[in-house]
Amino acid sequence: MAIYGIGNPLIDFLCYADENDLDKLSLHKGTMLLIDERKRSEILSCMNDRKKTVSCGGSCPNTMVTLRMLGVDTILAGGVGNDEYGEMYRKRLRESGVKDETVSFEAATGTSIILLTEDKERTMNTFLGANRLFDECNVNEESARNADLFYFTGYMWDTEEQRRAVKKALRIAKENDIKIAFDLADPFAVGRYRSDFLDLVSNYCDIVFANSEEARFLFNNYDAYECCHSMGKLCSIAVVKNGKNGSYISDMGKITQIPLYGTTKPVDTTGAGDTYAAGFLYGYIKGYSPQTAGKIASFLAGEIISQLGAQFAPERAKELSEEISRLF
Numbered sequence: 001m002a003i004y005g006i007g008n009p010l011i012d013f014l015c016y017a018d019e020n021d022l023d024k025l026s027l028h029k030g031t032m033l034l035i036d037e038r039k040r041s042e043i044l045s046c047m048n049d050r051k052k053t054v055s056c057g058g059s060c061p062n063t064m065v066t067l068r069m070l071g072v073d074t075i076l077a078g079g080v081g082n083d084e085y086g087e088m089y090r091k092r093l094r095e096s097g098v099k100d101e102t103v104s105f106e107a108a109t110g111t112s113i114i115l116l117t118e119d120k121e122r123t124m125n126t127f128l129g130a131n132r133l134f135d136e137c138n139v140n141e142e143s144a145r146n147a148d149l150f151y152f153t154g155y156m157w158d159t160e161e162q163r164r165a166v167k168k169a170l171r172i173a174k175e176n177d178i179k180i181a182f183d184l185a186d187p188f189a190v191g192r193y194r195s196d197f198l199d200l201v202s203n204y205c206d207i208v209f210a211n212s213e214e215a216r217f218l219f220n221n222y223d224a225y226e227c228c229h230s231m232g233k234l235c236s237i238a239v240v241k242n243g244k245n246g247s248y249i250s251d252m253g254k255i256t257q258i259p260l261y262g263t264t265k266p267v268d269t270t271g272a273g274d275t276y277a278a279g280f281l282y283g284y285i286k287g288y289s290p291q292t293a294g295k296i297a298s299f300l301a302g303e304i305i306s307q308l309g310a311q312f313a314p315e316r317a318k319e320l321s322e323e324i325s326r327l328f
Helices: 019-024 037-046 059-069 084-096 129-133 141-146 154-158 160-175 187-192 194-203 212-219 224-232 272-285 290-304 314-327
Strands: 002-006 010-016 032-034 052-057 073-081 099-105 111-116 122-127 149-153 179-183 207-211 237-241 247-251 254-258
Touching (some): 002 059, 002 160, 010 084, 037 111, 052 059, 052 084, 059 084, 059 149, 059 179, 059 272, 059 314, 073 084, 073 129, 129 160, 149 154, 149 272, 154 187, 154 194, 187 212, 194 212, 207 212, 207 272, 212 224, 212 237, 224 237, 224 247, 237 272, 237 290, 247 290, 254 290, 272 290, 290 314
Parallel strands (some): 002 149, 032 122, 073 099, 149 179, 179 207, 207 237
Antiparallel strands (some): 010 052, 111 122, 237 247, 247 254
């Protein structure tokens, strides 16, 4: 069983910030902002005296790496630069065992400056760099055709080139009866592309992930349960994550509430949604019910927010895989 993902390989710069920093930089806490090189330089200059952790990230890549570490074959497609960060990223994929179908371009590898405030909320500032150049011609049709599931996120809709690439993969998936999973990814992305996302959910997707804010933007409703109910009418499996209140899963219209696992005092929420998606897809691929897959997802999300960074170390991933076998 293999999962094919198209995403944004990014180098994450994680550093601590306070509310004054966000105000000074005119940033909205808890969201993802697409930035240009000028804004990138401004933020890095402002954070110049802060300690930074550098790691490989990106929403879809985080999910693919976590799935691979749990034993699921995964393929990652996307754009990287022909630079030291691009090589750093490819080295990480080799180490994790993810099949690397990234394409090198003569551009800077994308970066995400993640500002972590005292309440553990992360504000992401993403410079797409080489990701912007990944187009439909870069999609490996054989890999897309032979996968059991195609996975992508709403971040792909921010450039015309990446949108074309995803649409090509969607066509291949539909033609070959391949399951499709979609994570809305960011409330502002939903706001920008609401009609497109509704079309994707209704006409292409088997599994859809959203958090309560993203679902609110999609359905204009503050009630996470009602949003899950609405989304469940459009696709087979709908998941709405509701923070400390756990999550809701609609399976063919039947809604189950999944409790929160792990800590209620997170160290770092970066990658929580990506890890939740990995846990759910792991359970789904392994043949668990959507309800049990949701419990696995919640368990892994609870673990990732107990550490710094959005990916588990290999030894920790092995321990968690064993725990999943015991618990579920």
